[in-house]
Amino acid sequence: MIAFDWISDPAIWASLVTLTAMEIVLGIDNIVFISVIVGKLPPEQAKRARQIGLTMALVFRVLLLFSLFWLIGLTASVFELFGQGFSWRDIVLIAGGAFLLYKATTEIHRDVEGGGHAEAATGPKVYASFGMIVSQIAVIDMVFSVDSILTAIGMADHVGVMIAAVVIAIAIMYLASGPVASFIERHPTTRxxxxxxxMMIGVALIADGIGFHIPRGYLYAAMAFSAIVELLNVVAGKNRRKQQQ
Structure with a gap:
């Protein structure tokens, strides 16, 4: 009976709800990246890539939670540059931010130049592209997992609560990733x-890595505002097309 005393503890339930909400918010970055990157695959492979990507995100987060002492050690400074100390966490964030900037820039360049989704051709190339995309999702999953779990440490006293919050958040991310990916694929301007x-998230990760923290609330508020404006543009475009028919 003692092992289940936590069930009647309101503080634990409160920490579970708070931590789950935070994990969902921090998972927005992951959802956007996965939704964009799987658009280069055929629908059946895109779904499988989302499943693999979010499964890896769950596995990474749970493994990190079981390695809390090692993970806390990632915040210790390993070298200094121009008087600024850098930890392994900082290095991971800078590398992940640089990867996001590179990937977003190359995808924007390809779209602007009219490259489209050439990598998603049929035949053997599809499987090569599938492996490449899953590996890219794995890299960014690791970066976001380190950032997410380090942020979560201290918000709950029980590892079980943290794991439950991560599982719930990943499940919600999976349910949201399909509609988000489909919407982005149907509307090029949304992509x-x-x-x-x-690109904005990449800049924020690099800034965090060099010691300049940009509050995520500002980023998500800007993303939400831009998304609402884009949604209104999509609805207005549909209405114009109906009136022209």
Missing amino acids: MLALAFL
Whole structure:
């Protein structure tokens, strides 16, 4: 009976709800990246890539939670540059931010130049592209997992609560990733907006890595405002097309 005393503890339930909400908010970055990147695959492979990507995100987060002492060590400074100390966490964030900037920039360039989704051709190339995309999702999953779990440490006293919050958040992310990916695929301007979001997130990760923290609330508020404006543009475009018919 003692092992289940936590069930009647309101503080634990409150921490579970708070931590789950935070994990969902921090998972927005992950959803945007996965939704954009799987658009280069055929629908059946895109769904499988989302499943693999979010499964890896769950596995990474749970493994990190079981390695809390090692993870806390990632915040210790390993070297200094121009008087600024850098930890392994900082290095991971800078590398992940640089990867996001590179990926978003190349995708924007390809779209602007008219490259489209050439990588998603049929035949053997599809499987090569599938492997490449899953590996890219794995890289960014690791970056976001480190950032997410380090942020979560201290918000709950029980590892089980943290794991439950992560599982719930990943499940909600999976349910949301399909509709988000489909919407981005149907509306090219929304894809460009999502890529711009990824560039902004990349800059924020690099800034965090060099010791300049940009409050995520500002970023998500800007993303929400831009998304609402884009949604209104999509609805207005549909109405114009109906009136012209």
